[in-house]
Amino acid sequence: MGIPILDLTDALHPGAPRSAEVAAQLRQAAMGSGFFYVRHHGIAAEVVQQQFALARQLFEAVPEATRERLSIHHSPTQRGYEQLGAQTLDLSARPDVKESFYCGMAYPDDHPYVQAGYQTYGGNQWPPELPQAPAQCEAYIQALLALSRRLMQLLALSLALPEDYFDATSASPMLSLRMLRYPAHPADADAQTFGAGAHTDWGALTILAQDMHGGLEVCMPDGSWVPATPVADCFVVNLGDMIPRWTNGLYHSNPHRVRNTRSGGQPRFSIPFFYEPDFMARIEAVPGTVPAGEAPRFAPCTAGEHLSEMYRRTYQLKTKTPAGTDTGVGAEVAA
Template structure:
């Protein structure tokens, strides 16, 4: 089994001539692994390259002491630096061999969600050594948010819903940009050692830029693990845990993991963009996904409630500003 490639040429705008065709391809991917590549996605190669260079600067050039002072635990929005081994995505594995830098959309201080202290709404932490970081990340977030919103429209079409069905859930979206650095996989690593342990993503859509080394592995529907080999000019897209809730289990959010085994000892960098809808967006089975006479498989919730539960599972406590 392989991960399909969706060409967005002619489907990047509402009513595009290939929108229905791409929506059918998206449906086939979504009921399978929940993973697919996208090409002709509208994001310039130079912008992606600039984001990788920024990731390198933040995680290699900024002095370790400065990075530690910017630890995400010091931020009410959990933005900033995450040290090596701070996260364990697979609870049956060892701590993840990765470090990262988180940021998100810069909502104004008077936004009601910022005033309420909701997770992902608020300020970022930046090192003075990389003054261009805020502008570079904000530009990248704008580009990837436009792509994520378009993918949600294609997802609506794939479910035989109006193209704008999900538009209202994206007024004040929760958006996280994460820049990741994986050291080389240890030559003596055991079966419980990963750069990122097997996990599913929490939100709606993840759009991943990965460097040329590879290392991402996807659990396919038959239970085998497949390499998500880097393809020039393509992002890897996967559906997060909100999508099964929205589709009553029809569409899948499959496990994936990372092992940096193909880089000849060099670090691997990746830049995932996590799109989640508005904090108060209702996540419940959409029309046409619950068979007649049956009850929905998932309890309806808000996107914020879903996020709080995911933080409980991974970090053992709710994020600041999320329901207890």
């Protein structure tokens, strides 16, 4: 079993002629590993390449002292720089061999969710050496948001729901963009050393741009791990933990991990975009997913409550780890 490629040609807009065909393919992938590639997704290759160039500048041109001043620990929204080894996604493994930079959608200060202090809503931190970064990242976020909304429409069709079923849940979405750098896998690494340990994502969708080195591995339904080999001009998409809640477990959010062992000693760069719906969006089993006479597998909640619960669990787990090991509280995960 592999990871399928969904071609979005003639399926990128509501009512497009291939929408039902692509939705059926999405359903099959979602009931398996919860992973698929998308090609002909409407985002120019140059836009993605420019984002990778910015990621390289963040880690290779911005001085380390500047990056440290932009630590996520200085940000109430957990945006900014996260140093090498600061996160441990798999608590049975060693700290992750990666560093990253987080940013998010530029909501204005007078937005009610910003004023309320809701998780993920607020300002970014930027290095002065890269004055183009705020506008470039906002443009990339807006492009990926449009793709996320379209994928949610196709997901609705895959569940025999109206194409616009999830549209209202995206009024003020929770969004995170993460730029990651994985150094070469340590030569003396043991079996418990990963660039990113096995984990699932917390939100609804993750849209990943990865360089051509590879290293992402996906756990399939039979428990085997397969590489998500880079495919030119394709994103890798995976479903996060909100989707099983929305589909009563019909669709899957599967574990994945990273080991930078295929780059010939070069660093690996990847750029995951995490789409989560509006903080107040209701997450409950959609029509047609709960068998007659049975209760839903998950209690209804809002997207914000789901995210807050994931943070609470992370805090509780953090207390069980060795002193000084950060499990990534307040931060989205990796790919």
